[in-house]
Amino acid sequence: MSELREKSIFDTMTLDDIYEEIRQIYASDGRPWIIGYSGGKDSTCALQLIWYALSTLPPEKRKKPVYVISSDTLVETPIIVNHVYGTIDRVNKVSQEKDLPFHAEKVKPKIAESFWVNLVGRGYPAPQNTFRWCTERMKIRPADRFILNKVSEHGEVILVLGVRKSESMTRAQVMSLHQIERSRLFRHTRFPGTYVYAPIKDFSLEDVWGYLLQVPCPWGSNNRDLLAMYQSATAGECPLVIDDKTPSCGNSRFGCWVCTVVSHDRSMTALIDSGQEWMEPLLEIRNVLASTQDPAVKHLYREYKRRTGTVDLNRTRNKIVPGPYKLQFCKDMLRKVLKAQVDVRKRGPDQQLTLISPEELRVIRRLWKVERGDWEDSVPEIYREITGEDLQWVNDDIGCLSGKDADILENLCKEKEVPPMLVMKLMTAELSARGMRRRSSIYPKIDKILREEWRSKEEIMRQLERTK
DSSP states (O other): OOOSOOOOGGGTOOHHHHHHHHHHHHHTSSOOEEEEOOSSHHHHHHHHHHHHHHHTSOGGGOOSOEEEEEEOOSOBOHHHHHHHHHHHHHHHHHHHHTTOOEEEEEEOOOGGGSHHIIIIISOOOOOBTTBOHHIIIIIIHHHHHHHHHHHHHHSOEEEEOOOOGGGOHHHHHHHHHHBOTTSSEEEOSSOTTEEEEOTTTTOOHHHHHHHHHHSOOTTSOOHHHHHHHHHTSOOOBOOOOOSTTSOOOTTSTBSBTTOOSSSOOHHHHHHHHTTOGGGHHHHHHHHHHHHTTOTTTHHHHBOSSOTTSOOEEETTTTEEEOOSBOHHHHHHHHHHHHHHHHHHHHHSSOTTOOSSOHHHHHHHHHHHHHHSOOTTOHHHHHHHHHHSOOOOOOOOOSOOOOHHHHHHHHHHHHHHTOOHHHHHHHHHHHHHTTTOSOOTTHHHHHHHHHTSOOSOHHHHHHHHHHTO
């Protein structure tokens, strides 16, 4: 991204002036700081500035905690994951040795909100600008939970972000809009009791790199390694996301490897071209997901009903708005992800690299069985097929229906002209209530199932044609 202003911060301030400003703001009150750390150049610059500034304070004046949080979406580019995790470990180790107030940790989405549970499990389509479900669940909520917990604990907090005005006009306008008069702090756009401090807001790109390359990293990392990572791919980083208006990080060096919000992942392509060929299976998966967004082929991959069982109609175009991915596509995608995991462990530098965790697989298995009529119990079978191994699966607690039962039901329903999924859902609801002392809870479930749209896609389209 081009710089909007080239003036250097060091034309008007010295490095000691910047350190002094940080010390004054830190010591002015008892509000703890939360630093958003992405592993990129800007967040590293902000963290390093604060580290050096606070390290010169007397021990009795640096008791206020400084939390360093890094958002791990569980689908981060693998190379940066190791970089960030290593930094977190070193920050905690050196901070403890030198009696500094830094406490670094990772924030992650809940398993039920992870990328693969939503996409493979629930069938959410690959994210795009009109439906960026990933940002809220995987980035905003984990950071929100941490921030709100600290606000509850301390009353107020200051969120420190490595953001610069010169990165974009939009960012400069937002920062100006929320800045508190005669203060270096900004109001948080959503949370009362939360304020924002941007120590590098007036830095240029050259200022950031000049500082990082001239001042050694205080927790033992090598900033030239960071520069090398940027040189091996397109520049840019995905900062701590605090609202749903933050642009996609798909073009950046430090984004999610599955990002389909952008048309082409230039960063991962550049990394592969620079020698990281083991990442090729990841790019292939990302491209498969991106290909399903083509309007001409959506009907091949997507259900015609929404997850709620309703059908959305675009009467202007006389079309049905596609719903979630079909179960068969989700099964195919699970095979691809597991195969890629096997491949990158063999070809890449990390033999324990996890693309999809056992916890996610167990949730996906449950979703398929309960919500999607997978009586075949496909997840354990697919896992064994691809890996040649097995996991400790939870015993079936919703009944003993099997793939054979599904075949029998399919034939009976075809004979009686009844949708098989309707009967499957009703039977699953009945089995879930089995053994309960009070069965009144089953009636709303049955009512909800019966209210779903059970006409075929062809019937709906004929009705749509008649009402034109």
